[in-house]
Amino acid sequence: MTAKQVVPLIFERSSPGRRGYRLPDLDVPEVAVEELIPAEFLREEPPELPEVSELDVVRHYTQLSRLNYAIDVGFYPLGSCTMKYNPRVHEDLASMPGFANLHPYQPEESVQGALQLMYELGEYLAAISGLSETTLQPAAGAHGELTGLMVIKAYHEYQGEGHRNEIIVPDSAHGTNPATTAMVGYKVVEVPSDERGGVNVEELRKLVGPNTAGLMLTNPNTLGLFDENITEIAKIVHDVGGLLYYDGANANAILGIVRPGDMGFDVVHYNLHKTFSTPHGGGGPGAGPIVVSKELAPFLPEPVVRKDGDRYYFHKPEHTIGRMKSFYGHFLVCLRAYAYIRSHGPSGLREVSETAVLHANYMMRRLQEAYELPYDRICMHEFVLSGVRQKEMGVKTLDIAKRLLDYGYHAPTVYFPLNVDEAIMIEPTETESKATLDEFIEVMLTIAREAEENPELVLNAPSKTPVTRLDESRAARQPVLRWQKEA
Ligand SMILES: Cc1ncc(COP(=O)(O)O)c(C=O)c1O
Structure with missing residues (x-):
């Protein structure tokens, strides 16, 4: 069976002469198309477009949409994707004209409310993670990983430790972790899991050394298991001068219970579209803010939002890695996450x-x-x-x-x-x-x-x-x- 048998495609509904629109009478002088478009760009034959009524079009798209599966249709147990319900109130907020019609080139003074929201969201994420400063720029989790590893790299280079060229990644890691590592130019060093599904600590000890730039870990990991040895793991990596990156895609397990900063991590990304409930799947848009320790804050992408008294302003961190995204990230996704955090407390x-x-x-x-x-x-x-x-x-x-x-x-x-x-x-x-x-x-x-x-x-x-x-x-x-x- 094919989809065609279930939903006739729009071309198959076509019937000569059927129309879905009526244009108003011409009330300007008529101009021949040849006068407007050079002859070499003109079609010789009209395009073969479906000839359909408005009702045909409505039925076509409505029926197609009903072939889609979504969290609004049914249970969606897709592991590692946190397909939770997306509260409708977020959509109301995101479509408020004061947010939806903002222009990224507006002067700071005219967008103080939006800056306040970005600043406060950054503060909330810092509090949730136990770390210090946030950038909202990354467009998704994998982009957060890229940003985080670039910050780690810039930090090591600034410390005169640019020779560190290895990132340790567990064998259970999500595919984006080794991919990001390779993209930033680091060597991927795989550490095996132990019999309880966590990082094999003894193997880790053998793998770290003067070339270790850091370790990327999601905790709980992709087996859904919390690594009980996390503080020991952090110590092993820190003792050789490496940093710890927390892939926060699994943060839905730990909100308000344990903070990555307290586990020993230096950088965290959050998938706002998963943990903080904004619609996702089908390619986005998402948001993957990262939060970093005080030591790494000067390397964050520019600009970050700062506060001086009652005024919010954009700030360029001293040793910034530059921009990771045009303007300020996916603002309306961040807005939904802000609403989620505020409404839950x-x-x-x-x-x-x-x-x-x-x-x-x-x-x-x-x-x-x-x-x-x-x-x-x-x-x-x-x-x-x-x-x-x-x-x-x-x-x-x-x-x-x-x-x-x-x-x-x-x-x-x-x-x-x-x-x-x-x-x-x-x-x-x-x-x-x-x-x-x-x-x-x-x-x-x-x-x-x-x-x-x-x-x-x-x-x-x-x-x-x-x-x-x-x-x-x-x-x-x-x-x-x-x-x-x-x-
Ligand atoms: C553990 C883990 N890390 C990273 C990612 C990447 O996040 P994104 O799809 O937002 O790029 C995912 C995505 O599902 C994930 O499950």
């Missing part, structure tokens, strides 16, 4: 994380009955199962993910982290009800039973979606993105 943020962790543990314990749990410990906001038991019956994790689509769910993250065979990574988030968690658990248990009793059902999934199983590598390598007239 400190105790509300703590409750967010406590609930996220509770939901994940509840689900993990119930699913353990049917799926392998490679690291059997209390998890944080997400957990990783393995589909190895089902694989022995001939049903792979990919098949399970596809079968979930038949039951109307977005699939979890699969085959990540790389250090778990047949990984299934589930992040329920705090915004779901127990009833939703239970429904999803029942479906996962049903699929495990199907894998045993009727594997064909799972192997041929999805069968209820507009598009059935695709050849995914071909779809990625030879995507057909344009409608072509059938010959």
Whole structure:
């Protein structure tokens, strides 16, 4: 089955002479198009555009939008992505003319409210992280990583330690960590995990040295496990003169409970679009502010917002690495995060994380009955199962993910982290009800039973979606993105 059979494409709705618009009578002198456009630029034939009514267009786009899956449609347990509910009040705030119509070239005096918001958001993130100063410029988490490592590099160079050329990255790291490391020109040094899923401390000791520029870590890590040795890890890296970068993409687990600064980190990025709830997926926009220690603040991108009495102003840090983004970052994403933080307050943020962790543990314990749990410990906001038991019956994790689509769910993250065979990574988030968690658990248990009793059902999934199983590598390598007239 193809999508075409479900939703006729706009070209297929075309009927000669049908129109979706009516122009008003001409009330200016008529000019021949040849007088306006040089002949060599003129088409010889009119374009083949669909001839459709307004209703055809409305139906076309409405039906297409209904093929989309979104958090507003259903449960979205995509591990490492924190697909939580995005409160509607944020959208109201972001569309207020005083924010939405701002121009980045307006003089400081005329945008004091916006500067105040940026300043205060920076302060809140500093308080949440236990660090000192913030830049809101990075456009997403990976961009925050890039900014953070560039700040670390500039710091070492300023200290006359420019020879430090290695960043240590755990084998469970998100792919953006080694990618960023390489992009900044550092060598990636991989440290293995230990049997509890944390950094192997003894191996780390062997890997650090005079060339260590730093270590990048997400804690809890991508297995959803909190590294209990974090203060020891920080000491090992600091003792050789390295710095610690905290990938805050998993911060939904720790808000108000523990601060990266107190764990020993020097730089943190936050994915505002995940932890602080702004709509994301499908490519953005996001925001990945970084917060740094006092020692690193002079290297932040310019400008940062400072306050003098009642006045807010842009400031160029003394040894700035320069601009990371035009103007000031994704202001309206930052505004939504500001609203989220203000509406929750400190105790509300703590409750967010406590609930996220509770939901994940509840689900993990119930699913353990049917799926392998490679690291059997209390998890944080997400957990990783393995589909190895089902694989022995001939049903792979990919098949399970596809079968979930038949039951109307977005699939979890699969085959990540790389250090778990047949990984299934589930992040329920705090915004779901127990009833939703239970429904999803029942479906996962049903699929495990199907894998045993009727594997064909799972192997041929999805069968209820507009598009059935695709050849995914071909779809990625030879995507057909344009409608072509059938010959
Ligand atoms: C652990 C981790 N680090 C970094 C990132 C990168 O963030 P972004 O997608 O905003 O660039 C992600 C994204 O999901 C992540 O899960």
